[in-house]
Amino acid sequence: MPQPHSTHWGSFLGEVTAAGLRVTPRAADPEPSPLLRNVPAAVDHAARVRRPTVRRGWWEDGPGPDDRRGRDGFVEVGWDEVLDRLAGELARVRDAHGPEGVYGGSYGWASAGRFHHAQSQVHRFLNLAVGGYVRSVGDYSGAAAQVVLRHVLGPSELVSKGTVTWDQVATHTDTVLAFGGMNLKNSAVGAGGISAHVERAAMTAAARRGAVFVNIGPLRSDLPDGIGARWLSVPPGSDTALILGLLHTLVTEDLHDRDFLARYSVGWDSLAEYLWDKDAGWAAAITGVPAGEIRELARRAAGGRTLVTVAQSLQRAEFGEQPVWAAVALAAALGQIGLPGGGFCYGLGSIGHYGRTRVAVPIAAVPQGRNRIDLSIPVARVADMLLHPGKPYDVDGRRSTYPHVRFAYWVGGNPFHHHQDLGRLSRAVRRLDTFVVHEPVWTATARHADVVLPATWTIERDDIGASAFDPVMTAMHRLVDPPGEARDDYAIFAALAERLGAGPAFTEGRDARAWLEWLYARIAKGLADEGLPAPSFDEFWAAGELELPQVEDRGGIIGAFRADPVGHPLPTPSGRIELFSETVAAFGYADAPGHPVWLAPTEVPDPRHPLWLVANQPSTRLHSQLDFGAHSLAHKVNGREVARIHPADAAARGIADGDVVTLFNDRGACLAAAAVTDGVREGVVQLPTGAWFAPLDPAAEHPFCVHGNPNVLTRDRGTSSLAQGCTGQHTTVQLARHEGPVPPVRAHEPPV
Template sequence: MTVSHSAHWGAFSAGWEDGELRVAPHPRDPDPSPVLQNVPAALRHRARVARPAVRRGWWEGGPGPSDRRGREEFVEVGWDEVLDRLAAELRRVYADHGPTAVYGGSYGWASAGRFHHAQSQIHRFLGMAGGYTQSVNTYSGGAAEVLIPHVLGPFDQVTRSVVTWEQVAAHTDTVLAFGGMALKNSQIGPGGVSRHVERGAMLAARRRGAEFVLVSPLRPDLPPEVSPRWLAPEPGTDAALMIGLAHTLWAEDLHDRAFLRDHCDGWESYEAYLRGAGPGVGPGGRDAEWASRICGIPADEIRALARRLARGRTLVTVSQSLQRAEHGEQPVWAGLALAAMLGQIGLPGGGFCYGLGSLAHYGRPRNAVPVPTLARRPNPVRSYIPVARVADMLLNPGTAFSYNGSDLTYPEVTLVYWCGGNPFHHHQDLARLRRALARVDTFVVHESVWTATARHADVVLPATTTLEREDIGAGGTDSLVVAMKPVAAPYGQARDDHAIFAALADRLGFGERFTEGRTPREWLEHLWGRTEKALANKGFPAPTFDEFWAAGEHLLPEGPDDGGVLAALRSGTALHTESGRVQVGSARIASFGYDDCPGHPAWLPPSEPPSAEFPLWLVANQPSTRLHSQLDFGATSRAGKVDGREVVRIHPGDASVRGITEGDVVRLTSPRGACLAAARVTDEIRAGVVQLPTGAWYTPASDEDPTCVHGNPNALTRDVGSSRLAQGCTGQLTTVQVERFTGEAPVVRAHEPPRLA
């Protein structure tokens, strides 16, 4: 017997055959993700957390700062014992330090299910417990999530559905893809993906005659089937290339003056910048020659590309990867300004689209009715940080910092509670993160497997996986809602997050308020009721919960593919920006006085360029074989490794001068640390660049040697903000040296449990 289920990378069916779990993609999916085959290993892998476990030093000595986190054995204890101790610790922290001393981490994708959504559960619990310091924005899009509301409008409203894949297939003549549109990224979408349409849409556009221009140091960032023209600039110089293109449009009078006049604000300041305003610019201004000296693309190619963009329907896309870097706001803003100069914002398949191809929920019409979701309870305190600044907060309590026009202060946090995420994947400079976590009194983690985050915790509570519980899988731009049915009993003593929080809430005196008297199944019925009512109100078939659950799925109606607020702009509807128009320049941002984010798009050089000691750029991008670090032990993820080690891609010229050949174990070093990886020599990468995907579980060589033997690039990356405007993550790029590893390479034991007593 098979049951329906869903994950962020696709809807699927699951069942047992000859004692083994088998999974199959949903039949409506034209291009299923290979990541699905990571699922069977998840249920009974030795990396699973079987019982509540507590770091020995915390259990025997009580809470307090400790540099033994990540180095000490764990004691397995009973549920009642650990929950009693944890409830007492929460009471102590709230009484002695107040709610701002509790940080509710919970950053990560966790489950596609909408009730057992880890972030919703922990924020609901901590909000009722008294409040907590929370995070805002994401590691994936932190810079853009702050900038775009200033210059274009509310983030989701102006990014997700304004340009769709159907429009690209039917209307676009030129796709200028800064950072590419890699299919490995668009195989993933929050809440699940039932139809992977990206490859098919790009092929349809190509067959119609559309040209794809890939701007990336990595050739695979667009599928080869669309025969993209590949431009490989110096990493981090996309904004300079965009400015050079914009200068050509301006100098040759190819820009749309009427659109800039009628629908944009701040053009004058950007025009002055193109002309050469500011120091260190020659008489030609920031022209193609100026851009070429920075990005390495010949000036004639820049001019020819600008002329191409001015012909036909052009779509400028900027991937999430570009803004995960120092000054990451600038390529997003410069890409928007370039599209504004072309005058096609709001036209079908034209203009500007941030993130198209970066995630599966971009480029699709929204559902016509809301999907079932667990509402987030308001936090009674206002303490917050940008999510990527967590180590700064823990290391520098009481220190002032700038964010989005405000002057804020880091709170003093003594208890960190994490549920549904893995900061030892998402965060940068992992040695620094270890030092930061050593400062707190207590670090609590809900986890189904022994990730590095779990290994660094004081209290590890075993959580079920989605395969072991009921839920509803749904995403706002995917029409399929899935009744997620369990395929196995919980592993060991694992409990779902809701049950763990309900038991803690009982001990703290608000159990009835937390559960509202509902079982998980009754919560699912309650959440489905909102969708059922919305369907009925709009005249669509509206099955009851029992009918939906018996069927296993339901298709929601799609909303209109009408270009949204950007199309409405062309007919006179104002945007939600400071002027009601597209902000090519912004007086509001200029008023903040940030030298690392001026009032118009700009090229700002990196503060840590390649050097004699660290001569190569490292691109630390998303993996193709898993979702972030999830199920790193799965079949697809393991198949992408060499002898259990992650693979780094290096250009033949860079490999040759270092004596590196295919399959060699190499050591990558940066000013922050070191890691080992297996070399793959390829000409599909720009010379002077190496690429190592994120997501390999951080595995230090020993207690004394923090070198990651598994190949996690965040042992190397910098933990600094994108700018004072957004304080976003800058983990995409850093500078490194690569050398052939000599001697016997250490065995990778990333997926083995820690010492348990």
Template sequence: MNAPPRLKPHSSHWGVFRAGWQGDRLVVEPHPNDPDPNGILQNFPEALRHRARVAQPMVRRGWLEKGPGPSDRRGRDTFVPVSWDKALDLLAGELARVRDAHGPGAIFGGSYGWSSAGRFHHAQSQVHRFLNTALGGYVKSVNSYSAGASAVILPHFLGPFEAVSRRNVTWDQVVAHSEIVVAFGGMALKNSMVASGGISAHVERRSMAAAAARGCAFVNVSPVRDDLPEEAHAEWLAPVPNTDTAMMLGMAHTLLAEGLHDRAFIERYCSGWAEFEAYLTGASDGVAKTAEWAAAICGLPAETIAGLARRMAGRRSLIVMAHSLQRAEHGEQPVWMAGVLAAMLGQIGLPGGGYNYALGAIAHYGKRHNAVPAAALPQGRNGVGAFIPVARISDMLLNPGAAFDYDGQKLTYPDIRLVYWAGGNPFHHHQDLNRMRRAFATVDTLVVHEIAWTATARHADIVLPTTMTLEREDIGAAPTDPLMVAMHRIAEPFGQARDDYAIFTDLAERLGKREAFTEGRDVQGWLRHLYEPTRKALAEKGLPAPSFEEFWEAGEITLPQDPDDGGILRAFREDPEGAPLPTRTGKIQLSSPTIASFGYDDCPGHPAWLAPSDAPAEGRPLWLVANQPATRLHSQFDFGGHSSAMKRRGREVMRIHPQDAAVRGIAEGDIVRLFNARGACLATAAVTEEVRAGVVQLPTGAWYDPEDPEDDMALCVHGNPNVLTRDVGTSRLAQGCTGQLTSVEVERFTGNLPPVRAFDPPA
């Protein structure tokens, strides 16, 4: 009988945990103080030594034999194993060639931030620091796939993204004060179970249960019923997808017509009411935005829309807007309109009331901030000023030199010769994957650091195997979680895998920049350096300030937190003259002369109903909701035990309403084909009334697996919905991701069922 495992502390984006070995079996246990631990932790045991791991440096055969240059063989070619020295010599030479021939502005640092919860082994910080210190800079991306539209529109009318999402209404306030919470897009626990930098206590489920027990009413406005948990006892309203703005306008018109809006609040705290009121009443365009008008658009009864507005008036009401609504065409509009509706109710700045963007979207929102800092790896100075909105990478690669609009600016796409990706899988995040394959074919060289053979790695020219979080030491910390964690190494590196830091150190050596990159520190030296600001701040507050050695031995320390002060919105409500908002007028802008001056037809100077062009039509009669998965973070560890167990017949599960299934002869468990003009994929059908009729739901994150890699329109046999989604910006204002919604047809698949090979290493 094996002895009980000795568990060591570690942390991840989906929870703090402890892990150790019992014989040859990895045991993972959540932190004992976590009231609602995340099952994604159980992806680790199977993933650690999975066949999908990259075991040694690999170079694409065509690149190795013919040299750098555009190639449509990416994703189709074979790979050649090489030694670390050869791989790094080849890569250093190519980096120097591009830098010298084209300048650092020809390099795109395409990394996303979810690779590791550690403060040091954060792949995005590592690659950006390397490109800055060793090459002079890189073309960067701004904003995120999750919040591309909201990050741009929120500062125009209310305040900075962080202030409106993270320093605003807390879960404690909801429990104590909220009387009605209307969640546009819901507050799904699968989303709030994860948090960048780690989370030690998942409190969302128990908070909603406690608020509901006190009498708070929750309303889930979403095409998916379980976008609020059972504990919230929520009322479910399911409008047609991408019509929430129309629904909110109908509610706003009811408040105005019945004199239920807070006129005193609008007069004192808001600007631009006259312009918005003219649009709402139809004085400016001849169309009154009544509840009846909204009902015809969003598919809910007019009395339901008006009744919800009446229920919110005069009560401690909170409007929550999920990321999902702004990940669609004209995604800026529901974000802005939700703020206007909250202003009309007069609740902004009150505890548990007003407007909180994305409460419940990740586990950091709705929490208090720590009173001491947790340092991050400095990235150095980027000498390149060019940038793109993060979701415009295919546009950039396919259209070098073309002009594009962004937040009032007219910018130009740079001419990229080399893409360096470390941490992230754009074949999960990005839309219209067949288009992205063509975009990746245009560059001279694509470099990828990866733990496993993702589709992005398969399309690379140089693939460098990296360690996963369990194979290295780090510090786990987040601004709104009081637990700082000493992330001990649990396992030895797989194959020849190396830390990103070791790889970049050796590359910097070859480029003559080792000292600039490392500052003379090894991994332990950096961990001590990053811990010191926290220790010093604790000491300055007269609190216990353990040395690094004491912290490492203890495994964790608890940090003090700031009081719940409501942030800038509370301060503004209490003193609008002394604490104005950082908007153009210092007030809540119900309309914006600044945005109006840009002249964007897809984002006017006040929130407005703009019909989507990608709505269902002949040949694609169903809405597809491509939302976040419940069994993994994005596409991470899709090959892990927890994620794999939730697939059916080896494929991702698509949910469909019984009415839509019956029309198509689809039964529970059938393999189905989803398709539109952009592509097609297979999935397993689950027939359920948990989704609105006319809607199918297929989560993102199943690794892209084309049946025939040689086919530019190949069927993805695994169930990646991004072969179907549309690669266009939310509007010319933000150019955000629109991957949440598209239109498709679904049919029962009757052909020979192709195998899933997504997790098999390439030839």
């Protein structure tokens, strides 16, 4: 009988048949994600980790920095043996170095379930059994924007992301200036699951009404077909220059909303003074967009309801704070912030939950306990921390120092997907005493670990799928048995906590089922507090899903601010939109001054590396998850990831569709299959992330990935001193047709 389940990219019914696991999308989803086709491959795949496995050097020689990490052999051991050894090592590090010696990495999407949520499990364990851990703050997808928007609009995401709904776009918007586009592959995914994908229908409805969508970026595919989108093909990293040129036109033609700027913002005069020489001609020289077209676009934006959106991709680049801040300034100059379907919305189209109405009841989470130390690093600076303990660095007005971490515990993430310059990351993890991961499959992270504990995947356990921005809560029924000796993260941590004297504190006497009932009871209480009935847990479990009430849309925080900026100020120092921030200016950062500015990229194409590389998110999987799934494999060529190249760049190099090509720079190289298309800007090559890192020689300082992972090429540098975010979206490369034998791809085969 089909049973309900959920992933980050959609809910479905699963049923085991003679042919394997059959997945049927939720009937009420108007446009199910094709990523669901990857799920059946997770059943007992050859890449699964089946038994506790330990790196030979760590097992035989003990903990310590080791250059063999990533290329050493492994041995399988029993659960009791490995847990005893691991508990002893955690106790050693805790007692000798304190919780400051332990890093709780665990960055990643992991499961859509609220209980078997990997980060919650490992952080609770480290807090209760170790006393705390060094944590990460921010995320790879949005760290630069998160920091700058906190200063410009306030710390609440509801004033930057929750400002516009898709229904408003369909009904009210006349023009969408989509810097970085709004690609459906990104909005198909949202943490905790999505019950219905609505983005294409909303954009189509708006286009039929006459709305114009402008896709600003180097890739045509960043807005969907069928909406008549206009493509402004600009070079990577040039968006801020275009925005400043638009602002200059608004000012010189007196199209800006002086009253709005005076009432709702601070710092406009400083920004306006900076704009005096940033005219459309100046912007045209940087972006390649003709000056007349820039002026025409500014006039159109001022002539109707205009929405300014900034994709997360823009801020995943050097000086990534600037296009976000500049886009807020553009929306403020147009005077439409707080109007339905107008103003500014960060990341609309970048994640599935943006543009949706919040759920009216709290979504319960596993309590984390208390971290007794207050040590954190920006998430994308993990290699810096491991390579340079004790080194000072600047972030968001603070001078901090990297702690000396000896033990990294990673659960539910794959840093050898998310991080940049994988050769550097390989060198960094070799500095650890011990590196432990829980993994269902043999990712590159598992291959670099000392201890690999086989974890279940979502379809092998019961859970509850829920999100603060989706009205359907799903009973995630276990669909198949786990392979080998795989265990849930919770069971692993409960056993470790017992060995460290924290078993009762960690479990509170509950098994996994009791925890699910505990979580559900809190959601049911939220319903009761709203005067709404809630079925019993058993009734919910049998029904498979429960619809949750949504907040009635009255414009939210930003709407209230527009209606009464004095009575409902923004959570900023001035209570208004900070186009100039005294706080940021006081930091004194040359790479992040007090208002948005144009800062030219420091790594640009040159004769040795003449092409921009755009390393964006894949359309065939969520990050690197289920890279071996049917949908992911169907879009590779002979098992290799596809690089998209403009016809002129391909012709200059003698490259044809399907050729194996090498992308390379001073950090490394990778192979890919060529796809020649005019959907990318000339001078740009696009290679998505997520192909499992497969170096030809794991010991090489500059890795050569035969599978097509672009993060062997990307630069491990922070966006600026303000946010220290990820800059993995852009780098520069050379491209050549691969000559000679083509190495096989064995990324999805186990190492032992």
